[in-house]
Amino acid sequence: xxxxxxxxxxxxxxxxxxxxxxxxxxxxxxxxxxxGKTLGxxxxxxxxxxxxxxxxxxxxxxxxxxxxxxxxxxxxRNLLELPVKEMRGIRGNDISMIxxxxxxxxxxxxxxxxxxxxxxxxxxxxxxxxxxEVAVEMFRLVGIASPAExxxxxxxxxxxxxxxxxxxxxxxxxxxDLLIADEPSTALDVTIQAQILDLLxxxxxxxxxSILLITHDLGVVAETCEEVVVMYAGRIVERARTADLFASxxxxxxxxxxxxxxxxxxGSARLLEIPGMVPSLHQLPHGCKFRDRCPAAQERCREEEPxxxxxxxxRVRCHFPVxxxx
Amino acid sequence: xxxxxxxxxIRGLEVHFPHKVAWPRVERGSLRQRLRRxxxxxxxxxxxxxxxxxAILPGETLGLVGExxxxxxxxxxxxxxxxxxxxxxxxxxxxxxTRRPQAALxxxxxxxxxxxxxxxxxxxxxxxxxxxxSEPLEIFGLARTTGERRERVGALLEKVGLRADAIARYPxxxxxxxxxRIGIARALAVEPRFIVCDxxxxxxxxxxxxxxxxxxxxxxxxxxxxxxxxxxxxxxxxHVCDRVAVMYLGKVVELAPAAQLHAAPKHPYTQALxxxxxxLDPATRRRRILLDGDVPSxxxxxxxxxxxxxxxxxxxxxxxxxELPPLRRLENGSLAACHxxx
Numbered sequence: 001x002x003x004x005x006x007x008x009x010x011x012x013x014x015x016x017x018x019x020x021x022x023x024x025x026x027x028x029x030x031x032x033x034x035x036g037k038t039l040g041x042x043x044x045x046x047x048x049x050x051x052x053x054x055x056x057x058x059x060x061x062x063x064x065x066x067x068x069x070x071x072x073x074x075x076x077r078n079l080l081e082l083p084v085k086e087m088r089g090i091r092g093n094d095i096s097m098i099x100x101x102x103x104x105x106x107x108x109x110x111x112x113x114x115x116x117x118x119x120x121x122x123x124x125x126x127x128x129x130x131x132x133e134v135a136v137e138m139f140r141l142v143g144i145a146s147p148a149e150x151x152x153x154x155x156x157x158x159x160x161x162x163x164x165x166x167x168x169x170x171x172x173x174x175x176x177d178l179l180i181a182d183e184p185s186t187a188l189d190v191t192i193q194a195q196i197l198d199l200l201x202x203x204x205x206x207x208x209x210s211i212l213l214i215t216h217d218l219g220v221v222a223e224t225c226e227e228v229v230v231m232y233a234g235r236i237v238e239r240a241r242t243a244d245l246f247a248s249x250x251x252x253x254x255x256x257x258x259x260x261x262x263x264x265x266x267g268s269a270r271l272l273e274i275p276g277m278v279p280s281l282h283q284l285p286h287g288c289k290f291r292d293r294c295p296a297a298q299e300r301c302r303e304e305e306p307x308x309x310x311x312x313x314x315r316v317r318c319h320f321p322v323x324x325x326x
Numbered sequence: 327x328x329x330x331x332x333x334x335x336i337r338g339l340e341v342h343f344p345h346k347v348a349w350p351r352v353e354r355g356s357l358r359q360r361l362r363r364x365x366x367x368x369x370x371x372x373x374x375x376x377x378x379x380x381a382i383l384p385g386e387t388l389g390l391v392g393e394x395x396x397x398x399x400x401x402x403x404x405x406x407x408x409x410x411x412x413x414x415x416x417x418x419x420x421x422x423x424t425r426r427p428q429a430a431l432x433x434x435x436x437x438x439x440x441x442x443x444x445x446x447x448x449x450x451x452x453x454x455x456x457x458x459x460s461e462p463l464e465i466f467g468l469a470r471t472t473g474e475r476r477e478r479v480g481a482l483l484e485k486v487g488l489r490a491d492a493i494a495r496y497p498x499x500x501x502x503x504x505x506x507r508i509g510i511a512r513a514l515a516v517e518p519r520f521i522v523c524d525x526x527x528x529x530x531x532x533x534x535x536x537x538x539x540x541x542x543x544x545x546x547x548x549x550x551x552x553x554x555x556x557x558x559x560x561x562x563x564x565h566v567c568d569r570v571a572v573m574y575l576g577k578v579v580e581l582a583p584a585a586q587l588h589a590a591p592k593h594p595y596t597q598a599l600x601x602x603x604x605x606l607d608p609a610t611r612r613r614r615i616l617l618d619g620d621v622p623s624x625x626x627x628x629x630x631x632x633x634x635x636x637x638x639x640x641x642x643x644x645x646x647x648x649e650l651p652p653l654r655r656l657e658n659g660s661l662a663a664c665h666x667x668x
């Protein structure tokens with residue numbers, strides 16, 4: 001069981017202690033990633049997608065954060081039970097991560113090449129000059145022009161798109177099997193975003209890694225992922241193949257999100273909106289967490305929180321899912 | 327009804343910023359030459375907005391799109407005289423306000439307002455919403471008594487869909503979408519005719535963006551407003567704008583009705599920009615025009631057409647390399663600054 005998964009997350013619970021009590025940022029989240037595939041994770045701010053990513057790498061700041069339950073199995077081993085030292089060997093080597101903000105993720109006082117070379121030397125026994133050669137090679141791989149000169153540049157001398165390429169070079173230098181990309185193109189302009197997404201696709205083809213792509217942009221998901229999980233208030237509310245999700249979303253939140261994007265609907269002047277706002281994790285409603293904003297909410301939604309259950313080829317957390325073709 | 331007379335007209339507008347190069351890198355020459363060069367602070371000029379002509383008609387929404395650094399926000403601020411233009415002219419309701427001193431601008435300021443991208447940074451955290459909304463009323467003498475002010479603030483809150491009890495609360499008590507509603511209410515307080523909306527929904531979550539876009543559309547209809555809508559999001563721009571101007575390196579490179587711009591973009595930059603937007607339909611991935619490299623520096627824009635180093639057009643005519651293409655009308659009515667576009 002579970003042999004074919006590269007990563008298997010089971011009932012992950014991550015909590016944060018705050019002034020107003022403990023909140024569950026991630027609540028019983030389960031998903032799997034197949035080798036060589038891309039899983040998209042979409043949701044709005046506070047939906048728990050970034051905390052899920054940080055939990056996988058055990059990078060949740062503790063305190064105030066705490067992984068309170070569940071399993072994260074990477075190649076069958078539960079990462080949550082690994083000694084700190086072994087976990088360090090996994091980070092950057094087997095699983096790496098790139099972040100949204102390429103400027104704040106790079107150290108301003110070291111050259112870009114030094115920072116990539118450092119990642120090499122953390123995991124491989126090589127000399128400084130050999131590591132720098134690997135960095136030059138990586139710069140070439142991620143499409144940085146004149147890589148031998150660029151390794152000597154400092155982050156402030158690079159453009160946003162270039163910095164994100166450096167981050168990707170750093171993340172991939174040890175050829176990880178899983179890349180977690182947290183909003184990798186959000187801070188970039190559209191033409192640069194297209195370059196970066198194209199680069200990730202190409203590198204995935206060449207290196208054969210799996211990608212967990214976290215984004216709020218449904219368009220990015222539509223173009224890059226085979227499968228998608230949609231998160232809301234710390235929970236997965238829908239999980240489907242990308243084509244199915246966009247053709248016939250089954251959760252009312254997913255359907256509302258798709259309808260509220262201009263360009264999805266044509267003609268009408270007003271956009272269809274989801275009323276209200278994302279509930280605070282401190283005051284989650286009883287029952288279904290989306291019911292206050294849901295057009296199909298009924299008495300049962302107030303009383304009982306739905307489970308994530310199979311529906312057709314998808315999984316949906318809803319008592320009254322959207323009809324296909326509705 | 328739209329009259330032919332533009333509400334805002336700008337002609338050849340330039341906003342140039344001085345840029346001091348503090349410690350230039352000097353690698354060649356004798357020691358003496360190198361020292362002299364190293365210690366000479368050369369000044370350069372950032373051509374943020376470089377010769378823009380635009381007319382905004384009463385009641386319309388003109389979109390201004392482009393990537394970071396293209397000058398779209400600078401242009402928006404210069405029109406409101408929040409930045410001083412270094413050249414060209416701005417006409418508001420037919421009056422030239424380009425060089426009008428700040429004190430004399432006051433009556434004009436009541437007629438034009440701005441909505442900012444970051445609704446948190448643009449609200450004073452130590453003022454209640456009531457105080458924030460009363461301030462413009464006091465400044466312009468629009469409400470004399472406290473009771474009158476309360477009444478008007480209440481009406482503003484209702485207009486933007488906030489509850490009346492917001493009046494005594496502080497910005498941190500509100501979500502991003504609600505804060506943006508407050509920002510909109512503040513702009514509306516002085517009953518302007520013209521509002522520059524600078525990325526008004528970019529900082530908001532997808533499900534909230536639609537609410538704010540709808541609010542802006544409703545208010546425009548109810549209050550007879552004219553918008554300059556600055557955004558990098560081409561889909562939203564298509565949705566809310568009547569006409570769209572595309573900017574690149576401080577210049578307008580294409581201007582067309584929104585639907586036409588999306589259906590038949592003429593400038594190679596517009597084509598690349600539109601093709602880069604991820605589509606929502608996984609089945610029809612569009613053919614993407616990938617541009618090489620980054621936007622060049624506005625300190626040292628390329629000669630000829632500013633877009634030529636990244637332009638995907640093959641076998642470019644010589645003019646692209648040494649002649650600045652003027653904005654000219656094409657067969658379909660679009661305006662494009664390109665030697666090649668037909």
